[in-house]
Amino acid sequence: MDIFAQQLINGLVLGSVYALVALGYTLVYGILELINFAHGETTMMGSMIALAVIGALFGVAPDLPGIVIVLTGLLVAIPACMLLGYSIERVAYRPLRHAPRLAPLITAIGISIVLQNVAMLIWGKQYIAFPTTLLPQGRHEILGASITDVQIAILVLTVAIMAGLVILVNRTRLGRAMRATAQAPAVAQLMGVNVNAVISATFIIGSALAAIAGVMVSANYGQAHYYMGFLLGLKAFSAAVLGGIGNLAGAMLGGLLLGVIEALGAGYIGDLTGGFLGSHYQDIFAFMVLILVLTLKPSGLLGSKSVERA
Amino acid sequence: MSLLSVQNLCVNYDSIRAVKGINFEVQQGETVCLIGANGAGKTTTLKTLSGLLPATSGDILFDGKRLNGMPAYQIATLNLALVPEGRGIFTRMTVLENLLMGAYNRTDRAAVQREIDDIYTLLPRLAERHQQQAGLLSGGEQQMLALARAMLSKPKLLMLDEPSMGLAPIMVQTVYGIIQTIAKQGITILLVEQNVRLALGISQRGYVMEHGEITLSGASHTLANDPAVQAAYLGEL
Numbered sequence: 001m002d003i004f005a006q007q008l009i010n011g012l013v014l015g016s017v018y019a020l021v022a023l024g025y026t027l028v029y030g031i032l033e034l035i036n037f038a039h040g041e042t043t044m045m046g047s048m049i050a051l052a053v054i055g056a057l058f059g060v061a062p063d064l065p066g067i068v069i070v071l072t073g074l075l076v077a078i079p080a081c082m083l084l085g086y087s088i089e090r091v092a093y094r095p096l097r098h099a100p101r102l103a104p105l106i107t108a109i110g111i112s113i114v115l116q117n118v119a120m121l122i123w124g125k126q127y128i129a130f131p132t133t134l135l136p137q138g139r140h141e142i143l144g145a146s147i148t149d150v151q152i153a154i155l156v157l158t159v160a161i162m163a164g165l166v167i168l169v170n171r172t173r174l175g176r177a178m179r180a181t182a183q184a185p186a187v188a189q190l191m192g193v194n195v196n197a198v199i200s201a202t203f204i205i206g207s208a209l210a211a212i213a214g215v216m217v218s219a220n221y222g223q224a225h226y227y228m229g230f231l232l233g234l235k236a237f238s239a240a241v242l243g244g245i246g247n248l249a250g251a252m253l254g255g256l257l258l259g260v261i262e263a264l265g266a267g268y269i270g271d272l273t274g275g276f277l278g279s280h281y282q283d284i285f286a287f288m289v290l291i292l293v294l295t296l297k298p299s300g301l302l303g304s305k306s307v308e309r310a
Numbered sequence: 311m312s313l314l315s316v317q318n319l320c321v322n323y324d325s326i327r328a329v330k331g332i333n334f335e336v337q338q339g340e341t342v343c344l345i346g347a348n349g350a351g352k353t354t355t356l357k358t359l360s361g362l363l364p365a366t367s368g369d370i371l372f373d374g375k376r377l378n379g380m381p382a383y384q385i386a387t388l389n390l391a392l393v394p395e396g397r398g399i400f401t402r403m404t405v406l407e408n409l410l411m412g413a414y415n416r417t418d419r420a421a422v423q424r425e426i427d428d429i430y431t432l433l434p435r436l437a438e439r440h441q442q443q444a445g446l447l448s449g450g451e452q453q454m455l456a457l458a459r460a461m462l463s464k465p466k467l468l469m470l471d472e473p474s475m476g477l478a479p480i481m482v483q484t485v486y487g488i489i490q491t492i493a494k495q496g497i498t499i500l501l502v503e504q505n506v507r508l509a510l511g512i513s514q515r516g517y518v519m520e521h522g523e524i525t526l527s528g529a530s531h532t533l534a535n536d537p538a539v540q541a542a543y544l545g546e547l
Binding site: 173176177179180183184186187188189190191192193194195 | 360361362381382383386387391392394398400401402403407410411412414415459463
């Protein structure tokens, strides 16, 4: 087996998840200059809700095709997370819209702790297994590496979602309203844009992406956990910063790149350190990347020279 | 009944009383100017009329509706348009996208497209650059874009805040030519200007604002010959 090709595939799959979550950070940051640190927890809630639905449905109707059960879980998790994202903005951030910037940031951290604890109370502290037997079990050989049906589905779905989002933001009336609000909220209002509704829509879209990413990551690794959103959120945030926060293409590129860096790093870290560090140290790569970007090019790979606000 | 009627309007801005109980009216089809020195409260007045700032007290009546407390985006749907000071162009959106933002709440897409084509015929510079970022336009071109964008909202009242600001003299002439063309179409205009001569030149009536109060009003040609106005604003005449 070719380690490089295998880790590249694993990295792209992992990077797809990072990219979808990073898009949520970057969409909100682009409009409000707010880092929604509760976004990782929205992803976690997506996983947990989907798993709860999948488990319950499998319990009452085990004869249903596995893919139907999994898709039902996903289709429940998406609107649930949309509602969650909308509520977080409405309750926690909107009252602080004109407060000093530290206030919503601290609130975001507070919300993320609340969500972790709510999830822990509902689903407990243990890892919850994703019934991966419900998913297609196919495995394919490509360039000396293997790729599963689930991984192919993740890659295809991610590309489709990114394309849809690009069209939404660049070609639709809502997308124009979002960009206008990001650049000059007062002028957007003069054009008749209900800025609060646009901000709600932004949180709702980002949360839908988070729900999908949450289901993907638990399907790929076969488990979910109330604390999984913390590290995932931090890494996706790093990916958004790597690409240039506020920039959609940047979040996509940053996510995929970070996934690949992490997977390759995990694959070769043993060789690189003469066996001193094992692949469970893969988490250090995301944060090394974050530190390097913040030091060398704080605006990120695709970010504008200065983050302007009209 | 007047299209716009402002009664005893007071506005506090950063805990300063910026507008102190002003009264004025704009009739259908008129071009009215609000002139005065920097800091007189003119921009604050326009921002309050468009809903960007809350009125502290008084009444704003437009087209039979009371605007007090209404959010800016709803006021925009009543066809009251403001071209803000500094033009308010979305610099990272294309020229075409800026125009489409002007028509944000319109559903008659075919008519909007026809009007955009008319704008391109009238202002070929915008047509040439319709797919470019609006931030790449010159100041004068941006002002034209801002006027065209406001016109696409089909305004009953068009409020202009310092349209000559920061423009080269030749561009000021072009922009004022466009404003006169708009006025001739029967659009009611409320014009705020520091360039008093220019404003009195194209308006029928004017109000002079000083320290948040209206101190003088009348026909524009009368104001232009008023010794106090000449001394304060047309000094070099």
